[in-house]
Amino acid sequence: MAYVTSLFARKMVAAAGAGIDQRATLEGAGLNPDAPWDPKVMIPATTYYEMLEDMAEQTDVTELPIHVGASMRCDEYGALGLAWKAAPTLGASCARIARYARIWTGVVTYELREHPQGTLFILHREGERRLGLRLSNEATLASAVALARQVCPVPFSPLAVFVQHKAPESKAFHEAWFECPVTFGADLDAILISREAMERANILGDEGISRYLMSDLDGELARVQMPPAVVGQAKDAIAQSLNAGTPRMADIARGLGLSARSFHRRLSEHGMSFQALTEETRRELAEGLLRDEQYSLAEVAYLTGFSEQSSFTRAFKRWLGTTPASYRKALS
Template identity: 35%
Template sequence: MPSVTNAFARAMAQAAGMTLRDDGALIVEGTVAQRLSQPANGRIPDTDYFELLDWIRRRHEDEVALVGAYARQIRVDDIGVLGLAIKTAPTLRASLERIERYWRVVTDTAVYCLDAGANPALLTFEARTEHHPVLEFRNEGALAGLAHNMRRFVRGDLVLDHVSFRHPCRCDPARYAALFGCPVFFEADRNAIALNPAMLNLPNCLGDAAVSDFLTGHLEREIGSLQADVSVRAALLRRITPALSDGVPQAADIARDMGMSERTLYRRLAAEGLTFRDVLTEAQSSLAKDLLRDSDNSIAEIAFLTGFSEQSTFSRAFKRWFGQAPAQFRHKVPMR
């Protein structure tokens, strides 16, 4: 099951003026308001983490302020050896390379991808989990926290070119620009931090190549010991769902992303009694239900976000899946 370091959950609770205890109890004004699974090896299930974020943000009157409070609360020191390796890397480029390679030691729900050759250089944040209504808020917090910490550990004046998000803006864009200290664009083609390539050469305040290399050796061993999800279905869902807004992904592309041939993917799915079409349908139908229940998107927009080029085709598929039209489903099921 995908999981997240408990440090992220604890920081969000603290940002909202709450306390998350080691036993998973969320304390609000002296009483237990929620109870999460007790962390195992410092991590909690992604479902617990997302439900916690959703519960907190729904009770907070100002989401942008909450994102900012989280950015100030979370520190690279909170993520153990990876945080130390990031801080002691000699340059910002080396720090971002460590984030890209070793992020899996803190969560397998998302990855960072660095394109240092682009102009501006891009650090893209990509989901690797099934859809959840709180992912837009999670993505804002992730990039805000990273941007804030980059300014902490880099020596010199770090200037961001811009920040972008795939989702629509839910507030005054100027507030996001003030939060990130740069222009922020919404409804873009990626969630990313963009910066002038020259910024990548800025030295880190605590840069020490020998120490950082020692720590990355530890990270190599740790990442090598992580057990891959034995369920091909789960791994496929984590890749297909976030890709649907760009159209239905091809099995060959997904297999390549998973490090196997298309034939091997089919064989492993068959061993679980599934086909690629089965998992694709599960991803589309699950995402469609979530968006109809939890978003204000029109049915035409939801059709596009679930990989359909026409609303009529989506509506027929939805009725085949659930026995009712999308509009009927939305009318009967209240938003969470």
């Protein structure tokens, strides 16, 4: 079963204010209204979605997810929030969320993808596009922008925001808060961030603190990850096929003795997508190969499925916020 942190549920209820019966809503989600807010207390994702849908029957929730996203603070995310603040650039901050999000949630994965105008910070959440999931996606996108505004030395706004579900009756509030065009009915849930913004130094960027925090997060991720057999097998198969280019899901599924549909469902049960799993495998393989001096940067690029070293360099910088050469130099 997939879980989300109770912090999001409590934030949603608080933001709804007098429009709902807050105490009954929290109790209905299995939370003690009088207990301290502990982000490590988790609730089933389906319970969270049902709670949001019940709230929608009591009050207008059009603006609710934006209010909740705007209220998020780096410090509320514990070590992950500190790692976001201490990263040298916004690009590195986003890379850390993409890498460590599984510590906080089993239903969402993140991807950084190149775009002609910059970088797409993409939210992947599998499941039926029910109202609760849609509201949760909007809040997640808004929280990413809110956190970016807390670390940027100049006012930050994305170039564009994309949302897969249909638009509310008015999207004026969304566009006013994001300060950019918001496209509903898109083919992905994402924020488009300019290259300039991604490369700009964070206010509190600190390499020493970053190394300490990332070491701590790596340990925590290892404890919560414990990938099921199908994920481990898939990653092995992906790694072995990367030197022939980006693998196809149908081919990997066939090699595991599964249909593409069954493979997709098995990954979704663990809050993962094939695209995100391929990116994760590429990154992990690249990190491992860069630790071995016998492989040139061009060879590492080839073995991780890139036809050109420049494409590998851009992807690696998107993953870890630094270039492969700088990463190798830091290791030595």
